[in-house]
Amino acid sequence: MDMLRSVLLIAITYALAGIPWGVVLGRLIKGVDLRSYGSGATGATNSLRVLGWQISVAVFVLDFAKGFLPVLVARWIDLPGWGVALTAIASVIGHCWSPYIGFRGGKGMATGGGAAVALLPWLFGLLLFVVAVVYLTRYVSLASILTAIVGPVIVLVLWLLGLFPAWWVVGVIGIGSIILWQHRGNIDRLRKGTERKFGRSESPSGNSA
Numbered sequence: 001m002d003m004l005r006s007v008l009l010i011a012i013t014y015a016l017a018g019i020p021w022g023v024v025l026g027r028l029i030k031g032v033d034l035r036s037y038g039s040g041a042t043g044a045t046n047s048l049r050v051l052g053w054q055i056s057v058a059v060f061v062l063d064f065a066k067g068f069l070p071v072l073v074a075r076w077i078d079l080p081g082w083g084v085a086l087t088a089i090a091s092v093i094g095h096c097w098s099p100y101i102g103f104r105g106g107k108g109m110a111t112g113g114g115a116a117v118a119l120l121p122w123l124f125g126l127l128l129f130v131v132a133v134v135y136l137t138r139y140v141s142l143a144s145i146l147t148a149i150v151g152p153v154i155v156l157v158l159w160l161l162g163l164f165p166a167w168w169v170v171g172v173i174g175i176g177s178i179i180l181w182q183h184r185g186n187i188d189r190l191r192k193g194t195e196r197k198f199g200r201s202e203s204p205s206g207n208s209a
Contacts, residue, residue: 017094
């Protein structure tokens, strides 16, 4: 029974997490396909760049919920540890490789953050780290990359101290690994000094501002 419930929730999570809210809201409100502008990603950062802060906030909340709520449900119905961890990872996979838009999507930061916080609520404190990095460097991508490294390292160390189950480590490391993979282009641009900085917008006409 645990196997069936876990597989069912993992499949449902992937299907729901695949809803590309940046694309949906961009088309409904602005008549713009978010994938055609900026970085081409469907998440909150590119939404801010192309669609404005109001839609970006809405996309962030919805994407965060895609990761947070399924893991909360998995814990509430008392799935085994592996089922909870794989539900968390499935939410990020669904967001990053949506079956509804040709297996494209976002970078996974908001959805992964939601899933990670549902596993270990104190990880929400890393938001302060993200804000600090963005404030000091003006690079959202760098904040995401560093958080995807720092978060799993902290979790791994605390697990070695016996503070929570091993499957929670698997979940957080899985999430962090996907986020890093999705940011490989950003890593290359940061290395070359060509990465976009926070606050730089790009209009649907294709002109940067």
